[in-house]
Amino acid sequence: MKVLKFGGSSVSNSENCKRVQEIIKRDYANCKQVVVVSAFGGVTDELERCINLASDRNKEYENSLFKVKERHFQVINELNLPAEIEFGTSKKFDEIAELLQGVYLLEEISQKVKNSVMGSGEILSSLIFSAYLNQCGMNTVLFDSRDFIKTQNGKGVFLNSEQTNKNLEAVKNVEFQVALFPGFIASGQKGEMTLLGRGGSDYTASILAAGLKCSELEIWTDVSGMFTADPRLVSQAQPIEQMSFQEAMELSHFGAKVIYPPTLIPVLQNKINVRIKNTFAPDEKGTLITSAPKSERSIVRGLSSINNINLFTLSGSGMVGISGFASRFFTCLAQNKINVVLITQASSEQSMSVGINEGDRALAIEAVRSEFEMEIRMNLVNEPAVEQDLSIVAVVGEDMGYTPGISGKVFSVLGRNGVNIRAMAQGGNELNITFMVPTFDVKKVLNVIHEDFFISTHKKVNLYIAGVGNVGGKLLEFMKNQYDYLLEEKGLQLIVRAVTNSRKMYFAKDENMLQDWKQKLEEESEVANLQEFVKRMDQANLRNSVFVDITASESVSKVYQQVLNSTVSIVACNKIAASSEFDNYLRIKAAAKKHNVEFMFESNVGAGLPVISTINSLIHTGDKIVGIDAVVSGSLNFIMNEFNNGKSFVEAVKMAMEQGFTEPDPKIDLSGMDVLRKLLILSREAGYKLEVKDVEHEPMIPLSCLNGETAADLIRDLEAHNDHFEAWRTVMAEKNIRYRYIASFADGKANVSLKEVTPDHPFYDIHGKDNVISLKTKWYNDQPLIIKGAGAGAEVTASGIFGDIIRITSN
Ligand SMILES: NC(=O)C1=CN([C@@H]2O[C@H](COP(=O)(O)OP(=O)(O)OC[C@H]3O[C@@H](n4cnc5c(N)ncnc54)[C@H](O)[C@@H]3O)[C@@H](O)[C@H]2O)C=CC1
Numbered sequence: 146m147k148v149l150k151f152g153g154s155s156v157s158n159s160e161n162c163k164r165v166q167e168i169i170k171r172d173y174a175n176c177k178q179v180v181v182v183s184a185f186g187g188v189t190d191e192l193e194r195c196i197n198l199a200s201d202r203n204k205e206y207e208n209s210l211f212k213v214k215e216r217h218f219q220v221i222n223e224l225n226l227p228a229e230i231e232f233g234t235s236k237k238f239d240e241i242a243e244l245l246q247g248v249y250l251l252e253e254i255s256q257k258v259k260n261s262v263m264g265s266g267e268i269l270s271s272l273i274f275s276a277y278l279n280q281c282g283m284n285t286v287l288f289d290s291r292d293f294i295k296t297q298n299g300k301g302v303f304l305n306s307e308q309t310n311k312n313l314e315a316v317k318n319v320e321f322q323v324a325l326f327p328g329f330i331a332s333g334q335k336g337e338m339t340l341l342g343r344g345g346s347d348y349t350a351s352i353l354a355a356g357l358k359c360s361e362l363e364i365w366t367d368v369s370g371m372f373t374a375d376p377r378l379v380s381q382a383q384p385i386e387q388m389s390f391q392e393a394m395e396l397s398h399f400g401a402k403v404i405y406p407p408t409l410i411p412v413l414q415n416k417i418n419v420r421i422k423n424t425f426a427p428d429e430k431g432t433l434i435t436s437a438p439k440s441e442r443s444i445v446r447g448l449s450s451i452n453n454i455n456l457f458t459l460s461g462s463g464m465v466g467i468s469g470f471a472s473r474f475f476t477c478l479a480q481n482k483i484n485v486v487l488i489t490q491a492s493s494e495q496s497m498s499v500g501i502n503e504g505d506r507a508l509a510i511e512a513v514r515s516e517f518e519m520e521i522r523m524n525l526v527n528e529p530a531v532e533q534d535l536s537i538v539a540v541v542g543e544d545m546g547y548t549p550g551i552s553g554k555v556f557s558v559l560g561r562n563g564v565n566i567r568a569m570a571q572g573g574n575e576l577n578i579t580f581m582v583p584t585f586d587v588k589k590v591l592n593v594i595h596e597d598f599f600i601s602t603h604k605k606v607n608l609y610i611a612g613v614g615n616v617g618g619k620l621l622e623f624m625k626n627q628y629d630y631l632l633e634e635k636g637l638q639l640i641v642r643a644v645t646n647s648r649k650m651y652f653a654k655d656e657n658m659l660q661d662w663k664q665k666l667e668e669e670s671e672v673a674n675l676q677e678f679v680k681r682m683d684q685a686n687l688r689n690s691v692f693v694d695i696t697a698s699e700s701v702s703k704v705y706q707q708v709l710n711s712t713v714s715i716v717a718c719n720k721i722a723a724s725s726e727f728d729n730y731l732r733i734k735a736a737a738k739k740h741n742v743e744f745m746f747e748s749n750v751g752a753g754l755p756v757i758s759t760i761n762s763l764i765h766t767g768d769k770i771v772g773i774d775a776v777v778s779g780s781l782n783f784i785m786n787e788f789n790n791g792k793s794f795v796e797a798v799k800m801a802m803e804q805g806f807t808e809p810d811p812k813i814d815l816s817g818m819d820v821l822r823k824l825l826i827l828s829r830e831a832g833y834k835l836e837v838k839d840v841e842h843e844p845m846i847p848l849s850c851l852n853g854e855t856a857a858d859l860i861r862d863l864e865a866h867n868d869h870f871e872a873w874r875t876v877m878a879e880k881n882i883r884y885r886y887i888a889s890f891a892d893g894k895a896n897v898s899l900k901e902v903t904p905d906h907p908f909y910d911i912h913g914k915d916n917v918i919s920l921k922t923k924w925y926n927d928q929p930l931i932i933k934g935a936g937a938g939a940e941v942t943a944s945g946i947f948g949d950i951i952r953i954t955s956n
């Protein structure tokens with residue numbers, strides 16, 4: 146014999162009643178079934194509303210009750226049930242109406258009347274449904290749960306399990322194939338109707354399963370089992386195949402609403418397996434709750450959360466070393482029926498904090514103030530402090546016990562995402578790690594932990610992109626091409642949430658704009674506003690967020706602090722921040738460290754070449770950079786190579802500009818400023834404190850060519866100086882040398898200038914836009930470490946930026 150419980154959603158209309166009948170039919174011939182039904186979906190709430198309206202002397206209750214009645218009659222008619230059911234139903238509604246009229250006249254609700262009205266929904270649904278099953282040819286007997294399930298009053302309503310189990314013996318003597326019981330309702334010592342608590346139909350089913358010694362309890366609902374997290378908050382949540390009773394209890398206690406927590410006690414005591422199934426997808430596996438569940442791939446079984454929690458703190462120096470404070474504190478909360486959801490105490494004994502429901506806040510303050518009135522007056526204890534708008538999150542899993550590193554992993558992923566944990570507790574059995582966070586962060590918290598622990602799912606990477614020109618456009622194209630690969634191979638889902646250029650910006654509503662960012666920016670954008678861009682990114686508060694700076698703008702580099710304060714990582718190919726004042730460079734790095742996020746700028750030097758990462762790796766492993774010689778301007782190398790091949794200097798400059806090797810303002814390259822910035826960045830990363838003024842700097846071209854405003858001015862001025870450049874050609878031929886614009890650093894001295902190199906020099910033969918970076922270190926002393934390859938161009942730069950994004954988000 147097994148018990149099947151169908152919740153309100155499963156029996157909310159005639160269509161669903163037919164589905165339920167199909168489910169019962171599956172095992173009809175094989176085993177006896179005890180079926181428990183809830184009231185039709187939403188009916189209990191409606192009945193409660195009717196009582197409240199009546200007690201407020203609001204005649205609207207009559208209308209509301211009439212609508213509830215109509216719903217029942219609609220089902221009766223649609224199922225073609227016999228007249229006696231209509232009669233029985235009508236009679237029940239007359240009784241309810243009478244009770245409500247009494248409430249209306251007296252303006253008072255007694256517990257007895259309230260129970261009678263609210264429990265009517267189950268009496269009605271069981272009457273209708275049992276008739277329907279019989280009509281379908283099933284041998285169904287309707288039992289009244291009140292005749293069997295007995296409660297006793299204490300502080301609340303408790304099950305009298307001894308009496309209940311004794312009463313249930315009688316059921317065994319009745320001939321049936323389906324026994325139908327209304328859920329939720331029971332009776333007290335004097336036979337009056339009592340209720341088993343909201344969600345109590347689950348409990349009814351569990352009590353029956355235990356009392357009738359059934360083999361299994363099936364809870365049929367509208368979801369396919371208990372999920373690894375609330376699917377409304379975590380889109381990647383999956384049904385959990387199996388879990389233990391203890392895990393189910395922890396998860397349901399902390400908010401997973403699939404099962405009413407007391408339900409698990411009778412079945413646990415009698416070792417009866419519970420299966421949670423979906424009425425609307427009956428072939429799906431659902432979740433099995435059992436004493437020895439098989440291990441899942443993840444050590445964490447599930448996550449749950451409850452909102453509207455307050456952190457209530459009692460503190461004071463007078464509490465230290467004095468016994469009895471805790472006992473008085475908790476007794477006072479208990480006496481006022483204030484439910485404590487989480488407890489923590491500082492080891493100094495100076496403070497104790499508890500999590501309570503928002504609704505209990507006022508009462509808790511009043512009760513604790515009055516309990517400690519004298520101590521507060523004497524300044525031994527402070528006024529109770531309450532923090533609002535918090536939520537509790539529980540990470541649950543039996544396998545977490547005695548496995549080191551789980552809480553470390555949980556808290557480090559939260560730290561990386563900028564979540565401030567207000568209080569925490571771990572059950573002594575290590576079954577749960579529970580903590581309080583601002584409600585604003587709950588969705589992010591559940592998602593990041595879910596992504597980190599449930600390996601079958603992927604990680605969403607939320608990208609905010611500033612600058613969609615030459616390089617930015619290429620990066621977006623690469624990301625679009627690699628989208629499927631990264632999703633499948635690395636479990637990374639790239640989502641572009643917003644883009645801006647200097648004129649327009651577009652924020653995605655809920656969509657991923659990776660595919661059609663151009664069109665969105667063209668057709669649906671708003672006027673660019675950097676502050677607004679950063680503000681909205683902060684408000685979105687999405688996990689694994691990265692701000693990507695692909696501009697050459699100083700104003701964009703100035704928002705980095707703000708971005709990092711929002712716990713968003715930065716990937717930049719814009720060199721301005723890393724080459725700004727040394728203190729600012731340090732401040733940005735410190736902000737990233739403080740907020741546990743990344744500031745990465747590999748593409749600042751050598752575009753996609755692994756230059757900065759190589760320097761970092763040498764330093765981290767104990768090497769020391771003693772000298773740097775580099776040709777790190779892709780455009781200048783390209784220009785000189787074209788010049789050597791016979792092009793005029795200005796022609797070569799125009800080609801570099803057209804091919805996207807120069808900065809948006811080419812004067813930055815030709816003045817040597819771009820190379821200077823790169824040398825600053827390299828030497829800083831190598832551990833030296835260098836400012837712009839410390840670098841000896843000779844521009845590559847005459848200063849008079851750099852006075853113009855626009856690129857056209859520059860071209861005009863270069864043309865005017867053609868003789869100057871042609872003179873280089875003569876010198877190069879005469880001396881058998883080449884000119885290279887070289888950055889060098891040695892003995893604390895930095896220099897960027899145009900130098901002559903002979904054919905045996907490593908910088909003599911450089912192809913196209915290649916960069917060469919030669920690092921002399923403690924370990925690479927005789928032969929320097931050389932990094933060489935294309936150092937400019939949209940493709941290689943975009944690939945460097947993309948690499949940083951993947952490195953950050955793969956952590
Ligand atoms: N082109 C190359 O080979 C390399 C370029 N880089 C860096 O890449 C960056 C971009 O270069 P390109 O794409 O070639 O330039 P670009 O001129 O084609 O694109 C720059 C983009 O930034 C946007 N922008 C400018 N100011 C802005 C602001 N205040 N707010 C929002 N957006 C703004 C522009 O509207 C444009 O979309 C530069 O910092 C450059 O140093 C780095 C390595 C190599």
Ligand SMILES: N[C@@H](CC=O)C(=O)O
Nearest residue numbers: 778779780807808937
């Ligand atoms: N303009 C730069 C591009 C990369 O930083 C260069 O020419 O190297």
